[in-house]
Amino acid sequence: MRAAIFTGSPELSVEDVTPIAPGPADVVVRIGASGVCHSDVSASNGLLPLPPPCILGHEGAGVIEWVGAEVSRVKVGDHVIASFVPACGNCFFCLHGQTNLCAMSGEVMAAPRATRADGTTPNGFTGLGTFADQMTCHQASVVKIETELPDSQLALIGCGVTTGVGAALNTAQIVPGSTVAVIGCGGVGQAVLQGARIAGASRIFAIDPVEMKRKTAEAFGATDLIDPGEGDATAQVMALTGGIGVDYAFEVIGLPETITQAYTMARRGGTAVVVGMPKWDSQVTLPGFQLFYDEKKLLGCVYGSAQVRSDFQRFVSLVETGRLDLGSMVSAEIGLDDVNDAFRAMQAGEVIRSVITHT
Ligand SMILES: [Zn+2]
Ligand SMILES: [Zn+2]
Structure with a gap:
């Protein structure tokens, strides 16, 4: 072979x-x-x-x-x-x-x-x-x-689709009408974005410095495209949400800085999901007082929390019916x-x- x-x-x-x-x-x-x-x-x-x-x-x-x-x-x-x-x-x-x-x-x-x-x-x-x-x-x-x-x-x-779609549907369990931010729009990020669309998110912020990836995200259902090269991504999301932040923020890169960013971009009572794989010995810093006072949830997510023996066929069906x-x-x-x-x-x-x- x-x-x-x-x-x-x-x-x-x-x-x-x-x-x-x-x-x-x-x-x-x-x-x-x-x-x-x-x-x-x-x-x-x-x-x-x-x-x-x-x-x-x-x-x-x-x-x-x-x-x-x-x-x-x-x-x-x-x-x-x-x-x-x-x-x-x-x-x-x-x-x-x-x-x-x-x-x-x-x-x-x-x-x-x-x-x-x-x-x-x-x-x-x-x-x-x-x-x-x-x-x-x-x-x-x-x-x-x-x-x-x-x-x-x-x-x-x-890998990528189950990780991303699973993060949206299984880990976060996005409810219809939610606001969602996706930091990092490679293959997995695009799958998160499609999962958010399938879940009925009302607004999806696609955050990536690469224009091709933002354009692809738009085709997959992103409503707002954010270039982090044009200013702090959290500040841009806050400005577009009336200072509230998003219901769900997904980090799909695996860097400590963007994990912190996902946390700060989630609204009070919202959820940040770590989908990207951080370096094995990295450490993440979070604002301590906000961790308590803002009552945000920070969720780890490996393989989209998927139960592959049922989820693979479930995702195949979403593709066959044109939803994915x-x-x-x-x-x-x-x-x-x-x-x-x-x-x-x-x-x-x-x-x-x-x-x-x-x-
Ligand atoms: Zn993979
Ligand atoms: Zn086992």
Whole structure:
């Protein structure tokens, strides 16, 4: 099989590797498409500590082509979306309706999945490794879906869309008529914005320094476009809301400063949601008195608080009925060999999502 591997430097190595024989609870997936997500870039540049070698990619869709003897959830030929957090169904968190916190994550991440020419054995990022034409993973890491939608769109449900739409619908539970601000309008931010639209938000502020991303946000339903380069974003939101602030502010970058900004932009009694992934050792500073007196809620949000075994199909249905637009989120379809250029384009703010397809 062919795979894009993190070997310790920001430039991924695209090479032929030999798959390691799968275990009895594993499945082999023929990858149809894989989105290129910011977390892959973070893994390659050290922002997210990751021991090399590792097959990157954690946002994918494809078809099951082999199952182990103990596999009961899927069968050969099933169409699946990969879940970057497994949903084992048996751990403390899964049994408490929080499969997005499943305790099996570390275990699936540790399994070596291929052998390179130099004899080293990369694992798959988050237990997946979708930057490849084929992927071996635990059955808990895939969810069967029924749809005719193309894999180039379905792949996005594996990370960015579920994270963003889930943040709006599951974590924040936006009620109709609300005001919403989204700080950072990359792939996940655009999904938050679409989630807010689906939830019936009356006003959606899209905040991003890149004009292309603000324009895309407008097409996805943003009512107010804010360029933080033209003055403090909180001050701009306050001016546009009569000094009140917004009901919900989403931070979709992962920086301490913008997390504080989301908190200050939420109205008294409002909610700030941290969707972006901060650096592992970062610290966030909040105004202490306001934390008490303004009675704001600050919510963490991993994987859109999603229960993937039901939410993946729920989001597929929103796409099929035209309520969620994934086609417009795919900026470019590329080959596996172009993955490093996709990393560059993402960091340059040129794309919402590049998607690797295998046709
Ligand atoms: Zn991701
Ligand atoms: Zn679990």
